[in-house]
Amino acid sequence: MFQQIEFSLAPRGRGFHLVTSEVLKKLPALPRIGVLHLFIQHTSAALSINENADPEVQSDLNEIMNRLVKERESYYQHTYEGDDDMPAHAKSSLIGANLTIPITDGKLNMGIWQGIYLCEFRNRASGRRLVATIIGE
Numbered sequence: 001m002f003q004q005i006e007f008s009l010a011p012r013g014r015g016f017h018l019v020t021s022e023v024l025k026k027l028p029a030l031p032r033i034g035v036l037h038l039f040i041q042h043t044s045a046a047l048s049i050n051e052n053a054d055p056e057v058q059s060d061l062n063e064i065m066n067r068l069v070k071e072r073e074s075y076y077q078h079t080y081e082g083d084d085d086m087p088a089h090a091k092s093s094l095i096g097a098n099l100t101i102p103i104t105d106g107k108l109n110m111g112i113w114q115g116i117y118l119c120e121f122r123n124r125a126s127g128r129r130l131v132a133t134i135i136g137e
Helices: 020-026 056-068 085-095
Strands: 002-008 013-018 034-038 045-051 098-104 114-124 129-136
Touching: 013 020, 013 034, 013 056, 020 114, 020 129, 034 045, 045 056, 045 085, 056 114, 114 129
Parallel strands: none
Antiparallel strands: 002 129, 013 114, 034 098, 034 129, 045 114
16 A cells, blocks of 8 residues: 655744644554655755654754854855755755654554654744655555
8 A cells, every 4th residue: 555645734933843743633544554754845944753752852952953053154155045044954954854654553653752853944934845655554
């Protein structure tokens, strides 16, 4: 069985946002066993799996990324879309545009403390588009 759907996540500001529940609400019933592949159709945001319990992890990750990739560096050439744009592209490349998650017994088979993150690197972004491909039986 193969299924593919496209959907949008609600708009969010810069930061690391736990979106597991929002993603699951957009998906059809999951197969007994299989794989979920998620792909974000943007170059200034990313997807990640990380801690789903302590929200301080989200703010710490945001601070880490903002210190790793700073705004207004003198060597940036791509600057006409705002101070947060070029750093957003770099951060997206560092983290990545896709996730692959196993499905077991009709549920995402993540660790107990794992959740799906939308990593939003723009200060203000519209809803982000995702493509979900479900492969299973």
